[in-house]
Amino acid sequence: MIYLDHAAATPVSPQALKAMLPYFTEDFFNPxxxxxxxxxxxxxxxxAKDQVAHCIGAKGVDLVITAxxxxxxxxxxxxxxxxSLVLAIEHTAVLAAAKSKKYDxxxxxxxxxxxxDDLRRKxxxxxxxxxxxxxxxxxxxxxxxxxxxxxxxQARQDRLQRGITTPLYLHSDASQALNLxxxxxxxxxxxxxxxxxxxxxxPKGIGALYLAHGVKISPLTVGGGxxxxxxxxxxxxxxVIGFATAATEAKAHLSYHRKQYQEMAKVLHQELARIPxxxxxxxxxxxxxxxxxxxxxxxGNPKHQLASFVPVCLPGIDAERLIYKLEQQGILVSxxxxxxxxxxxxxxxxxxxxxxxxxxxxxxxISLGSTNNLDQIRQAxxxxxxxxxxxxxxxxxxxxxxxxxSKLDAKNDSPVKTGTxxxxxxxxxxxxxxxxxxxx
Numbered sequence: 241m242i243y244l245d246h247a248a249a250t251p252v253s254p255q256a257l258k259a260m261l262p263y264f265t266e267d268f269f270n271p272x273x274x275x276x277x278x279x280x281x282x283x284x285x286x287x288a289k290d291q292v293a294h295c296i297g298a299k300g301v302d303l304v305i306t307a308x309x310x311x312x313x314x315x316x317x318x319x320x321x322x323x324s325l326v327l328a329i330e331h332t333a334v335l336a337a338a339k340s341k342k343y344d345x346x347x348x349x350x351x352x353x354x355x356x357d358d359l360r361r362k363x364x365x366x367x368x369x370x371x372x373x374x375x376x377x378x379x380x381x382x383x384x385x386x387x388x389x390x391x392x393x394q395a396r397q398d399r400l401q402r403g404i405t406t407p408l409y410l411h412s413d414a415s416q417a418l419n420l421x422x423x424x425x426x427x428x429x430x431x432x433x434x435x436x437x438x439x440x441x442x443p444k445g446i447g448a449l450y451l452a453h454g455v456k457i458s459p460l461t462v463g464g465g466x467x468x469x470x471x472x473x474x475x476x477x478x479x480v481i482g483f484a485t486a487a488t489e490a491k492a493h494l495s496y497h498r499k500q501y502q503e504m505a506k507v508l509h510q511e512l513a514r515i516p517x518x519x520x521x522x523x524x525x526x527x528x529x530x531x532x533x534x535x536x537x538x539x540g541n542p543k544h545q546l547a548s549f550v551p552v553c554l555p556g557i558d559a560e561r562l563i564y565k566l567e568q569q570g571i572l573v574s575x576x577x578x579x580x581x582x583x584x585x586x587x588x589x590x591x592x593x594x595x596x597x598x599x600x601x602x603x604x605x606i607s608l609g610s611t612n613n614l615d616q617i618r619q620a621x622x623x624x625x626x627x628x629x630x631x632x633x634x635x636x637x638x639x640x641x642x643x644x645x646s647k648l649d650a651k652n653d654s655p656v657k658t659g660t661x662x663x664x665x666x667x668x669x670x671x672x673x674x675x676x677x678x679x680x
Contacts, residue, residue, distance in 0.1 A: 242620045244573045246439075246548060246609025247377055247416060253441040253610070256485040260443065263478040271475050272464065285477050291484035292448055295491045296414075296433060297424035304449045304457075304470045305480055309415045309436035311460070312449040313337050313371075315471070316411045316432045318458040320369030325362055327354060327372045328592040329379070334371050334413055335588070346372070350593050351541035352381035356391065363395050368406050374414040374428070375421065378589040378605055379540035380549025382421070385412055389429025409455060415439050415447075419490045419609075420498060420546050431455050435487075437479065441610055442486035446479030501547035501608045504617040508550045508606060511621035512536045515554075515628055533632050539593070539603065550606040553595065557602040557631050565627050571620050574605050 252260075263281070271282035289300035306312040310333040317324065317337040326338045328345040329352055347358045354372060363370075370392060375382045389410055396408050414423055415436035425433055433450035437443055451457065463472030490497075516533045537553040554562070559575045566573055575587070590600045608617070 241570045241572060242616050243611045244571065244606045244608065244620060246611070247380075247605060247607035248574060249438055249444070250419070250441045250609055251611060252443055252482060253486050253489060255489055256442055256482040259485040260478040260482040263481055267477075271477060272466070281477055285475055285480055288480045288484035289448075292435070292480070292487050293450070295418065295423070295487045296435070296450060297426055298450055302450055302452070304451065304467045305475065306447045306449055306471060307445055307476070308438065308447040309333065309413065309434050310447075311471075312434040312436075312447045313411075313413060315449050315457055315460055316371070316434060317341075317369065318460070319407075319409050319411075319432065319455060322368045322406065323364075323366040324369040324371060325359065325367055326370075327383070329376050329381075329589040330371060330373055331377050331413055331415070332588075334373070338371065342366075346370075348381075348592055351544075352376055352379040352539070352589070352593050353541050353544060354383050354388065356384075356387060359388065359391060363391070365399060365404055365406065367408065369409050369411065371411040371413070373416075374412045374423070375417040375546050376540075376589065377416050378587060379551050379593070380416070380546035380607075381540045382417070382544040382546065383412075384544075385410075385428045385430060393429070407456075416546065418487060420494065420501075420548060422491070422494055425450055425452070432457075437483035437486060440486050440490045442483040443479050446476055446483050448483070498547045500614075504608050504612060504614060505547060505550050507614065507617050508621050508624075509538060511618075511625050512538075512552060512554075512628075515625055518625070518629060537599070539590070539595075548608040550608070551603065552606065553590075553599050553603040554628055555599060555602055556635060557628060559602050559604050562604065562627065562631060565631070566624065569623050569627065571623055573624075575603060 263284070267277070267281055267284070269275075269278040269281045271278060271285050286300060289303050289305065293300045293303050304312075304315065306315060309331075313331075313333045314337050317340070320341055323342040323344070324338050325344055325346055326334055327348065329348055330338075344362050346362060347355045349355060359370075370388070372383050372385065372388055374385060392408055392410050399406065399408070409431040410429065411432040411434070412428065412430045413434040414421075415434060416439055417423060418435055419440035423433075430450070431452045432455060435448040435450070437446045449457075457470060459470050459472065461472050464474070466472050466475060513536060516535055534555045537555070539551040539553060540549060563573060563575065586597065587600055587603070590603055595603070
């Protein structure tokens with residue numbers, strides 16, 4: 241199996257798992273209990289929070305530990321009491337949280353990069369909360385948060401001069417970025433930041449919300465008053481320990497991982513870009529073919545994109561069918577966000593960057609990670625290209641069959657059985673024209 245969907249989930253690193261295990265067994269104590277073993281667990285918990293915070297240039301006291309990014313996002317939005325602005329390509333969790341109150345969308349360009357002029361236009365005096373992801377979960381596009389922060393700073397200054405004291409906070413979902421970017425909250429200029437352990441080789445079900453000094457939020461969960469009363473419930477000690485270990489490990493190897501993924505992404509780009517060339521060679525051999533294969537469209541902003549992301553549109557291909565075919569060959573990819581794919585809904589991210597319904601239907605999100613190596617990616621790239629070509633042949637064969645049937649029907653002739661599945665490929669193409677030979 242070759243796993244190419246690390247944007248959806250990552251395996252827990254061996255180091256993180258090892259660090260977690262004692263807190264499931266011998267160090268199982270409730271960190272709020274009064275006896276010494278429990279106090280030791282409390283110390284380990286607070287130390288782990290400090291480690292996570294250190295990875296983003298903050299302190300442990302600035303973090304509220306949550307059960308993942310979705311809870312963190314919902315908790316962040318309690319800071320908004322009037323109107324929020326969110327990027328049109330935000331994760332579904334952000335959009336859903338924004339819809340609970342008055343909100344507006346900020347547009348993006350065809351690469352998924354924020355339109356700063358649109359932000360300026362929509363930043364009226366009612367807006368008190370802006371949410372823009374650091375790196376998009378489908379495109380990998382990295383947003384210029386420092387520039388956004390400066391626009392908001394100027395807006396705050398202008399409001400104060402006019403006697404308007406409404407707070408204006410900047411929140412960012414950095415779930416996809418912690419594994420690949422050197423994050424510093426002061427440099428980014430954010431007031432709130434969402435983190436997710438599951439995207440950086442930590443355990444699932446654990447996340448965090450960074451809060452700058454003075455930001456006021458309201459608890460979603462009340463009870464024992466843990467996390468300064470902002471998130472009650474017995475602390476997930478093993479989860480935070482694993483989160484801290486994974487985040488620290490990721491930060492220590494950022495440049496190495498980026499270089500690795502850049503090399504792997506280059507292989508995928510080159511191989512997928514060859515598909516029309518190979519198809520043209522086959523068409524030259526069999527002159528009756530007209531596959532009409534366009535060049536793959538690589539999505540996202542190539543200059544501002546996470547190194548591990550290779551989102552691609554393959555015009556004319558049914559991506560959902562392609563995913564099934566690839567899985568049969570041991571290649572696991574997705575069409576986009578896992579939550580959207582599970583519901584079978586169209587990607588709002590790809591719609592926002594201007595892709596047509598047909599282009600959205602032919603789009604894949606390939607995301608690299610710790611389970612991959614260069615040899616594996618070379619193998620995967622060949623398999624993906626081969627299956628994509630086979631899908632183009634299948635589609636063309638189906639269209640030819642429909643045309644033949646239409647002509648016969650027009651002549652009132654007897655219908656002829658035409659194949660549209662895999663068997664039809666075998667009947668219509670001689671062995672010497674198979675796709676394996678086309679690479680020679």
